[in-house]
Amino acid sequence: MERLDRTMSNDKWRALFPEGTVRTLPRTYSDHSPLVVLTQGMHSSNPKNRPFRFEAAWLCHPNFSDVVLNSWANMNFSLMEAIKEFTSNVQTWNKEVFGNVYRRKRFLLARIEGIQKFQTHNYSHNLFLLEQDLIKQYNSTLFQE
Template identity: 35%
Template sequence: MDYKLCYNIEATGHSGGIWVLIATSCSATTSEFASHPHAISFTVVEGSKNWVCTAFYAKPRVELRQWVWAHLRELGGQITLPWLVLGDFNEILLSTESRGGRFSLARASQFLEVLNDCNFLDMGAKGLRFTWYRNQPGVMLAKRLDRAVCNVAWQAMIPEAYVENLCRVYSDHCPLLLRLDGSREKNQERPFRFQAAWATHKGFERIVKEAWCRSTPTLANGLQAIRTDAIKFNK
C-alpha cells in the first residue's frame, strides 16, 4: 500500500517527531486544523463523518509538559466536532499502568484534570498491558505512556472503534493500532471492560448503586446488573 505524507513535525534528536500519512487509496480528505511543536490537529471528512484528529507527543520533562497540556485545553475550547487524540502522553493515570519506578499521584491528578477539562474518555486497549519498556539495573520498567482518548461525540459516531497495543520492534514504545470498524468483533459479543474514566464521572456512583439495589441480592446478579447499566451509561 502506498502512502503520502500530509503533515509532519521533525524529531529533536531521538525524541519527539510526528508524521501523519494517508493511504493513497483512502477516500477520506484531511485539512490542517491547528499546529503546535508537539501536536498536529487535522479534520477528517469521509462520507457523512466529519471529525478532528490530533496526533500528540508530550514532553518527557514534567515542567515542559504543562505547555502541551495548555495546548490541549485551548483546543478543547475551540473544537465542537467529534475529537480523537492519540499518541505518547508520557504520563499515566493509575498505579496499575506502571511496573517498576515510582507512581506520582500529583502528576496523575494533573493528567486526569486535563482529560476532564477536554471531556475525554480513555479508549482503553487490547494486547500488551504497557506501551513503553526500558531496562534499568536490576529491573525492567514498563508503563502505559501511549493511548487514544476521545470525546463522547467521537465515541458515539464510531462506537465499534478500539485500540490495540502492538509489539515493539525498534523503539522502546509499542505502536498503537486504532481500528475504526471493529471488524474482528462484529460476529461475536464484545467482552465487558470497566473504563477507568467512568469512575471520574459524578453520576456513575448512582448508576452502580441503583443497579445493585435493583438486582436479586447475589454477587453474580449484582455484577450483571451493573454491567448492563454501565454499557448504557457509556453510550
C-alpha cells in the first residue's frame, strides 16, 4: 500500500482525504493494472464484530441445501431458534466445507501478483501456464462472490 501521490489528486482532495491510499492490483482481464483508491486509508476489520451475512455464493455449492434443510428441520415452531440454528450451522459449514470466498480471492490475487512480478525479470512458460490457471480460478471466485 502506498500513499496517494500528488499526480492522482489535487490539494482539495488531499485535504478532504488525508489518509487516502492507493493500491495497484494484479492484471487479470487486460494488460492494465487496476487501481484501488481508499479514501479512509487501510483499516483492519475484526470479523467477530461483523453481523451475520448470507453469502449468495453458497447457493452455488451442492451441499448448501442440506445445511438449510438440517437447520430448519427441528424448528419446533420457534422462528428465532431456527434462525439461530441456521446461522450457527452455516457459519461452521462455511469454515469447514465452503471456505472463505474473500480469503480465496485475496490468496489467488497474491499468487497472480507474485507470478507477474517474477515474470517481469525471468520468463517461465510453466509460470505463464500457472498464471493462466490462477486467473481462471480467480474469475470463478469472482462469479461466486
